[in-house]
Amino acid sequence: MDLLKLLANKPRLLALGEPTHLENDLLRLRNEVFRRLVEDEGYRTITVESDCLMGLVVDDYVTSGKGELDEVMARGFSHEWGGLAGNRELVEWMRTFNQGRVDQVRFAGFDGPLETSSPAGPRPVLTTLHAYLANWLDADLLPCTSDALDDLLGSDDRWTNPATMMDPTQSIGQTADAERLQLIAGDLAVLVDTQTPYLIAASSREDWQRARLYARTATGLLRYHYWMADQSDRRIARLLAQRDSMMAANLLDLVDRGPTLVFAHNGHLQREKSSMNMAGANHEWWSAGALVNAHLGAQYAFFATALGTMQHREVGTPPAGTIEGVLYAQDQQLIDPRTLNASLKPRVSPWFGYAALQPNHLPSIDGIVFLKDVNPS
Known part of the structure; x- marks a missing residue:
């Protein structure tokens, strides 16, 4: 899948978002896309939505072989990401790719040490x-x-x-x-x-x-x-x-070192202002993607991943007239958002953990990667 064909220039920071977490099908799609960009386009850093300090353990492993893989997966990821087969496969591939190379691909987490229940102590x-x-x-x-x-x-x-x-x-x-x-x-x-x-x-x-x-x-x-x-x-x-401010600062530092690939939730990478209903109120803030875009401009590209069904989460066939409904009826994996109508209606997910694409965000998305069906991890 050639994401760059939708862009006028190769960006310094290329972002691939996901609409939900903890799904191996989405991670394996990411792995496929990132492998090509590393091997053919010279990207040399892969960063994911995980603790930036824990990520140093993974970077040491993929660059020098330090540690045992099981321990690296347990200590090198936050948010339970280390237990996912798709992330393990990424780390294994990076270690194999780097062996005997001078121009190694580096790994980084770009999130802060901020687990859901409480932030880490300083x-x-x-x-x-x-x-x-x-x-x-x-x-x-x-x-x-x-x-x-x-x-x-x-x-x-x-x-x-x-x-x-x-x-x-x-x-x-x-x-x-x-x-x-x-x-x-x-x-x-x-x-x-x-x-x-x-x-x-x-x-x-x-x-x-x-x-x-x-x-x-x-x-x-x-x-x-x-x-x-x-x-x-x-x-x-x-x-x-x-x-998101901490995320953006880490991303900008990584980009200063060379071409970088980032994978996280669509909501952290979008150019639009983010919002969330929590504790009975609506909260708005600028995402890491919006902050980075303000600094990098055309050197930042954002590809959003959308999905059709996720039956194990009771997310069924998307309704006609939604972005996902239009894409589900087609047979394409990479879509130019300019070909879609911004007047489409938003999809309403029956499961809180999946965020569908918003039609009013289409003008600020460089491309959509579509996965028709997500199977249980």
């Missing part, structure tokens, strides 16, 4: 970042000692309390300690930037790039905890926006 990312800088810089440049940092962080269960998701009063994100940690994280991030020439020379460009990832994650994660403690009606929208 200890691992802050202490790792502090230790890296302490190893190369004079102590008087650092904003605090490791002992002082440890005291401010306190016990990890204060940060990972799942009750904070529904009750902001349970969060410590706006306590004096947390606000002090925000300042420290910002100071550490500034050191990574202002000491760039020395840090690259003293350690390596790879170590410096990882330090930048830890710096972005530390500052973003502490901001997320800050908004977890917010008691206004904007709390949910702030959290959703913060997550």
